[in-house]
Ligand SMILES: NC(=O)c1ccc[n+]([C@@H]2O[C@H](COP(=O)([O-])OP(=O)(O)OC[C@H]3O[C@@H](n4cnc5c(N)ncnc54)[C@H](O)[C@@H]3O)[C@@H](O)[C@H]2O)c1
């Protein structure tokens with residue numbers, strides 16, 4: 001029986017991927033084999049020795065201590081693209097909210113009602129205070145052309161916007177999905193200097209943290225409208241507050257409000273609703289559960305953020321799944337143990353990702369724990385699992 005701990009509410013569609021006769025799933029299980037999580041902060045989480053994988057039902061993994069997981073031989077998965085459509089739709093909504101003073105107008109109408117006004121009369125008299133520009137004909141800068149950024153850029157071209165996209169690490173898949181109407185910006189300055197709207201879609205990392213700061217805002221056009229549906233930490237709150245106060249930034253739409261930024265003028269705060277649609281919650285949960293199941297049952301890795309993709313068809317009776325450092329001699333050491341113990345390799349694949357590597361070895365005879373222990377003792381080996389077919 002595999003034990004799966006849920007650290008957030010996970011869509012039942014995802015949980016149903018895991019056969020209840022083989023998986024025990026709840027928020028209370030201990031010595032778990034796997035974790036299903038959304039945005040719960042795991043940085044202080046004490047990993048039990050039993051933990052083999054964390055599956056993030058969503059895109060951002062900055063709530064997970066990736067380095068600590070890697071060192072403990074724990075695979076971290078996410079679900080690329082599974083909630084991208086929901087965020088794209090919210091980005092369109094955010095651009096309209098930043099332009100058309102809908103939130104202010106709605107609040108004003110309700111206040112009029114509370115004061116007993118004849119709404120039909122005051123609406124026509126008062127509406128001129130809520131005039132706001134159209135999107136068509138304006139310039140949008142999209143920072144980060146991944147699953148979400150590409151969709152935002154593409155749909156904006158259909159709204160009549162001129163779109164510039166910036167992503168120094170653009171993947172082949174993203175490039176193929178990007179509309180030919182989207183212009184590639186070769187640097188951020190091009191986006192900052194020219195765009196009327198800027199939408200950020202990058203992960204929060206040490207490199208991107210605080211990237212929207214005084215220096216960046218200084219380069220921007222007066223009255224720029226900024227959308228942050230990515231992560232709060234990408235924007236320096238003090239610098240944004242100053243820019244909102246001076247009017248340099250006309251509106252800031254954030255999906256990550258905090259007590260400080262909410263005090264700013266023209267802040268449109270959304271309570272982290274980017275992926276909160278039934279469709280996205282299902283897509284993410286199903287993909288996360290499938291990734292977790294394939295790793296726990298077969299040792300296959302797909303969509304991991306700390307280990308390489310490696311999927312191997314079964315071709316033996318026992319399978320050794322070895323997470324190790326990406327160092328010279330690692331594979332020779334593993335095969336050395338197997339040949340010394342007279343174990344014949346049927347099939348073997350090794351892949352690496354930065355400092356870490358993963359090797360699956362299928363063998364023709366049933367291997368015992370002693371062989372696995374000998375591999376565990378090798379230099380640079382972080383985790384060995386022995387699966388039997
Ligand atoms: N508000 C929400 O509910 C919600 C939902 C999903 C994702 N997100 C956030 O949005 C982020 C992006 O999601 P995604 O699904 O598009 O991820 P993704 O991995 O598909 O795309 C991220 C893109 O950012 C690019 N990038 C990285 N560093 C960059 C930099 N310094 N400058 C420019 N581009 C850079 C990468 O090359 C990649 O193409 C996630 O990491 C997450 O933090 C928020």
Ligand SMILES: O=C(O)[C@H](O)COP(=O)(O)O
Nearest residue numbers: 038039057058059060275
């Ligand atoms: O990174 C993500 O996928 C989003 O921020 C969604 O987070 P959530 O799953 O907590 O809604």
